[in-house]
Amino acid sequence: MSKNPIKIAVLGAGPAGLTTAHQLTKNGFVVDVYDTAKEVGGFAKSIRLWDRNIEIGPHFLDVGNKAVVKELVLTALAGKYKPYERRTFILSLNKLFIYPPGPADLIKKLSVKQLLAATAGMLKQVFSAPTPNDGTAGIFVKKYLGEFLHKNFFESFCTKLWSLNGDQVSDVFAKALLGFNDFSSPVRLISRKLTQRLQLKKEPANYIYPTNGFSDLWNALKTQTELQGGKFCLGVSINKLVCTASRDSITQLVLADGTTKEYDLIICTIPVLSLIGLLKTQEGLSIIPHAAMTFRSDILVYLKVHFDQAAEGQCIYIYSDLIKITRITNFNEFKPDESDTFNILLVEIWCDKTDLIWNYGDSDLMLFLEQEIKKTNLYINLNVIDHTIKKVADAFQVPDLNLEDSRAKLLDQLVGFRNLYITGRIASLHFNYGMENAIDDGIILAEEITKKYQPELLQPD
Incomplete structure (x- = not known):
């Protein structure tokens, strides 16, 4: 295929950036991909610990809902993957509940x-005067689930995640966390959930795990993109993006070493505030963001362990406010058919950088974590053999009440740039945004650009 003369820069080599670049180079566009990391995949890449490939976090890839995503992923992996059943749980009231919580599981596991109490709370909401949504997560959850479920399946975990109570958090987060949209009543919600649980026909597994971790997928897409003429500039920092005085286009990309590049289109998958921070006018003036965002940080402790018995599932969210751990991931459960001489657990604590625990030394942190793990009662005779600690500052955007307004103001600042496209997680408010969403968004954007600049490629034969 002949090359399209349009030159494109993709900022960020995570799932969305990789997919966009792959699809565009497939259609003949000239594409350069930039990332400060030396490897592709972003936070979805694999890391190597104790001679095994694992993920940075509990990443799940569902290829069952989008045919285009499934085709791209399975073609790239060329059979080097295994399907598995996703099993994610909530630890609350000293019991494990399926995540997201469903009526059938609650009925089975709650005491009489x-x-x-749960039924009374929901019926009270059904027969009470309708409570108008005020945009807060607290009101939303109480309105649909009642006081008991709000307390035990939302409020304490919300505070643990964000250091805010439900009345300080946007309902956007609550809808994603609980796994439902804005239904007209709790009865309708229960009916839908029960129907899903009681269906006799079981859907085939949609989740897959690459043989050697998700970096297999990202490296395969990188290789294919390079074969199609794409170029990767990894371990490279961008100093600034020079825009016109009227702020209607980006004219130059300037690297940290002073090298200047010119592109017709810029595709951004990096955080919005980082993008705005790079923008400079030709006179050197900075673009001031019209809103601020707050973030929570993440302490990730990888444990090499032995145990006699463990709770099932790949990931367990710790809802109890008596335990400081946010979630635990068992990486062995992504490949349950394979036997290993040890397990690797990831224990996470979300916190603020001003919290005392953020500044704990390794020995103090490990002592604290071992005590907290014991409180969960998830493991019998757990023995920690080795550990690795990583701290990720500003890992998660806090869904405060200004969330939608702040994001709208920041994105509005970028709308006027006619040669700038934004895709990936930064363009979504969905808190359950997964890798399949990022891949799908990359495919959609590449098709949009192709339709605009090379429409003959999309014409039916």
Whole structure:
């Protein structure tokens, strides 16, 4: 295929950036991909610990809902993957519940007293005067689930995640966390959930795990992109993006070493505030962001362990406010058919950089974590053989009440740049945004650009 003369820069080599670059080079565009990391995949890449490839976090890839995503992923992996059943749980009331919580599981595992309290709370909401949504997560959850479920399946975990109570958090987060949209009543929600649980026909597994971790997928897409003429500039920092005085286009990309590049189109998958921070006018003036965002940080502790028995599932969210751990991931459960001489657990604590625990030394942190893990009662005779600690500052955007307004103001600042496209997680408010969403967004954007600049490629034969 002849090359399209349009030159494109993609900022960020995570799932969305990789997919966009792959699809565009497939269609003949000249594409350079930039990332400060030396490897592709972003936070979805694999890392190597104790001679095994694992993920930075509990990443799940569902290829069942989008045919185009499935085709791209399975073609890239060329059979080097295994399907598995996703099993994610919530630890609350000293019991494990399926995530997201479903009526059938609640009925099965709640005590009679707890079930009566939950039912009474929901019926009270059904027969009470309608409570108008005020945009807060607290009101939203109480309106649909009642006081008991709000307390035990939302409020404490919300505070643990964001250091905010439900009345300080946007309902966008609550809808994603609980796995439902804005239904007209709790009865309708329960009916839908029960119908899903009681279906006799079981859907085939949609989740897959690459043989050697998700970096297999990202490296395969990188290789294919390079074969199609794409270029990767990894371990490279961008100093600034020079825009016109009227702020209607980006004219130059300037690297940290002073090298200047010119592109017709810029595709951005990096955080919005980082992007705005790079923008400079030709006179050297900075673009001031019209809104601020707050973030939570993440302490990730990888444990090489032995145990006699462990709770099932790949990932367990710790809802109890008596335990400081946010979630635990068992990486062995992504490949349950394979036997290993040890397990690798990831224990996470979300916190602020001003919290005392953020500044703990290794020995103090490990002592604290071992005590917290014991409180979960998830493992029998757990023995920690080795550990590795990583701290990721500003890892998660806090969904405060200004979330939608702040994002709208920041994105509005970028709308006027006619040669700038934004895709990936930064363009979504969905808190359950997964790798399949990023891949799908990359495919959609590449098709949009192709349709605009090379429409003959999309014409039916």
